[in-house]
Amino acid sequence: MNATAASCPVHEGRDDRKSARLAAENLKPHEGSRVVGTFGAAREILRSPKVRQAGATAEMVDLSKPNEISFFFLDGDLHRRRRAAVAGLFAPKTIVTRHHAVMNRTMDAIVAKLQKQGSAPLDELSWQMAVDVAADIVGLTNSDSNENLANRVKAVLDSSIERKPGLLNNLIFTIKSVFRVGKFWKHDLLPAIEARRIEPKDDVISYMVKENYSKKGMIMECLSYGGAGMMTTREFIVMCAWHMFEKPELRERFLTGSEEDQFAILEEILRLEPVASLLHRRAEEKVEGAQGGEMAEGEVVCVNLREANTDEAITGPCPYELDPDRAKRMKVVGPYLSFGDGPHRCPGAQVALHETRIFLDRMFRLPGIRLMSEPEVIWNPQIQGYELRGAVVACDPA
Numbered sequence: 001m002n003a004t005a006a007s008c009p010v011h012e013g014r015d016d017r018k019s020a021r022l023a024a025e026n027l028k029p030h031e032g033s034r035v036v037g038t039f040g041a042a043r044e045i046l047r048s049p050k051v052r053q054a055g056a057t058a059e060m061v062d063l064s065k066p067n068e069i070s071f072f073f074l075d076g077d078l079h080r081r082r083r084a085a086v087a088g089l090f091a092p093k094t095i096v097t098r099h100h101a102v103m104n105r106t107m108d109a110i111v112a113k114l115q116k117q118g119s120a121p122l123d124e125l126s127w128q129m130a131v132d133v134a135a136d137i138v139g140l141t142n143s144d145s146n147e148n149l150a151n152r153v154k155a156v157l158d159s160s161i162e163r164k165p166g167l168l169n170n171l172i173f174t175i176k177s178v179f180r181v182g183k184f185w186k187h188d189l190l191p192a193i194e195a196r197r198i199e200p201k202d203d204v205i206s207y208m209v210k211e212n213y214s215k216k217g218m219i220m221e222c223l224s225y226g227g228a229g230m231m232t233t234r235e236f237i238v239m240c241a242w243h244m245f246e247k248p249e250l251r252e253r254f255l256t257g258s259e260e261d262q263f264a265i266l267e268e269i270l271r272l273e274p275v276a277s278l279l280h281r282r283a284e285e286k287v288e289g290a291q292g293g294e295m296a297e298g299e300v301v302c303v304n305l306r307e308a309n310t311d312e313a314i315t316g317p318c319p320y321e322l323d324p325d326r327a328k329r330m331k332v333v334g335p336y337l338s339f340g341d342g343p344h345r346c347p348g349a350q351v352a353l354h355e356t357r358i359f360l361d362r363m364f365r366l367p368g369i370r371l372m373s374e375p376e377v378i379w380n381p382q383i384q385g386y387e388l389r390g391a392v393v394a395c396d397p398a
Contacts, residue, residue, distance in 0.1 A: 015320040017272045018242065019377055019386040020306070026379045029302035030055040030280050036293070037307025039314040039337070044293025045281055045301055047342035049076075054300045055280030068217040070224035075343070083347060085207050089137050090347050095354050099133060103355055106132040107362045112398075114363075119372060119394035126237035127154070127230070129359050133351065134229035138222055139205030142191035149188050153226050155180045181219060189222055225348075231383075232275040233352045237359050238375055238388040239273050240266055243322065244360065245371040253324070255364055262357050265324045267335035271309045272322060274338040278384045279303040309336040368396030 029035050033055070036042050045051060052075045061073045071082040088094060110125050131150040135141060143149040156177070192205050200206040204225060208218050244251040254265050280302050287295035295301055310319035316330050327333070339346040346352075363369060375391035 014318060016243075016322040017320055018239065019273050020320075022377050022379050022386060023277055023306060026381065027277055027304070027306075027384060028381070029278060029304075030300060033280060033300040033302040035302045035304055037304040037311070038292055039308045039311040040291030041289060041293040042303045042305070042308040042337060043341050044289045044291055045287065045295065045303060046279065046337070046340060046344070048281075048283075048287050048289075048293065048295075049343075050285050050287045051281040051283055051295065051301075053280070053344065054282035055278070055302070065214075065217075067211070067213050068220065070220045072224050072228075072344075079343060083343075085211075086204055087347070089203065090351055092350060095350055099136070099351060099354065100358070102133050102136045103129065103358045104362075107358060110359075111362060111366065114366065114393070114395055115398035118397060119392055122238050122241060122371075122375070122391040122393050123234055123389055125363075125393070126234045126241075126359065129237065129355055130230040130233040133233075133355055134226055134348075137203060137229065137348075137351070138225045139192050139196060139201060139203030140188050140222065140226075141203075142195045143188045150230075152180070152184045152188060153223075153230060156184055156223060157227055157231060184223075185215070185219060189218060193218065227383075228346065229348050229351070232385075233355055235275045235386060235388055236270065236273075236352060237356050238391055239275075239386075240269050240356055240360060241363070241393075242371070242375060242388070242391065243269050244364065247322075250322070250324075251364055254360065259357070261324070262361065263353060264327065266353055266356055266360075267338075268322055268324045268326060270335040270338040271315075271327075272320070273386075274305045274309060275385045276338075276340075276383065277304065277306050279305065279340055279344075303337075305337050305340075309338060363393070366395040368394070370394055 036045060053073055061069055063069070063073070066074060066078050071079060074082060106129050110128060114120050114125065127150060128146075131153065132146055135143075135146060135149060140149055189205075193209060196203075196206045196209045200210065204221065205218070208221060213221070244254060250265065254262055257265075280300060281295075282300045283295035283297055286297050287293065289295070309315070312319050314330065314332065314336070315326060327336075334349075339349040370393070372392040372394050373390060375388035378387050378389060379385075380387050
């Protein structure tokens, strides 16, 4: 332990993280990869133009047909072009002028539902917010209802969690996946594609129609945006709410502070509780690093975001304490590496932060808002991240 840490009065035993123990018990780096947990080295590796995606089945992806795979698996010029084509959808101005309207409209429905019912599962409410916003960005706006869209997307994404080893289980998994993806295609994606062919809009599906993507490519891209924009945001909202329900002074600061202060609180929670924990990269050629980010050609590295986010070289003392003033004091912009870094940094990072801010700001102002039951922290081995289930919130009737 260094001198700075030893001199901190709350360093010993103070740990505000809620997902750390489960993560420590379940994290599984890609076999044969070298784990990197220092902030400087992790950032160097993620920013290097000489590395490529690894892990998360990246090695099995056929890159010869780029329009049939998600942008998530692409690198270099192909990846840059795909991201640049839809970058405007995630721009700060677009978030405020377009996405805020969707977020507030969704919160109107959530608030009305909660006040009418008296109570509701928090993860279902946050899921509704995440689905509505992601659907608007992607262009999944021609479904029979957003609730049915949400259920079908959830069913497809849950398929990966339900997968178990064994020949029979693999067969069952394949049958379920084909069936669920087929329903998503028929009831959600195909109607949106047909509508965009008649009247293009400013969304991901319109871009794919224009570029003549294949059916497989469209499904993969939409589910990638869906997984990133829906699943992770749902967990982030619940985690932030849990921390604020537990810490009245933090909740009061959130409700009385400026928008900048609200984002500082959210980003600090995300620093401690990143929804994704591991990122893997493979070196196409030798990588030089001034802060320990060296890689040999062909080497695969596992970047441990949890360790990097609590590296005292960048956090200062008491790295496990929830301190909203930390980033400003340490002159760090944003939530450290929780959204990744470099070319593959999450394009929807700011969208997720705005969703979460608006959701919590509206919810915590409801008369009598309270947490009836705390969530259970469970582990999703496929994405190597936590999920929060079972939290129930209640409020006074309207």
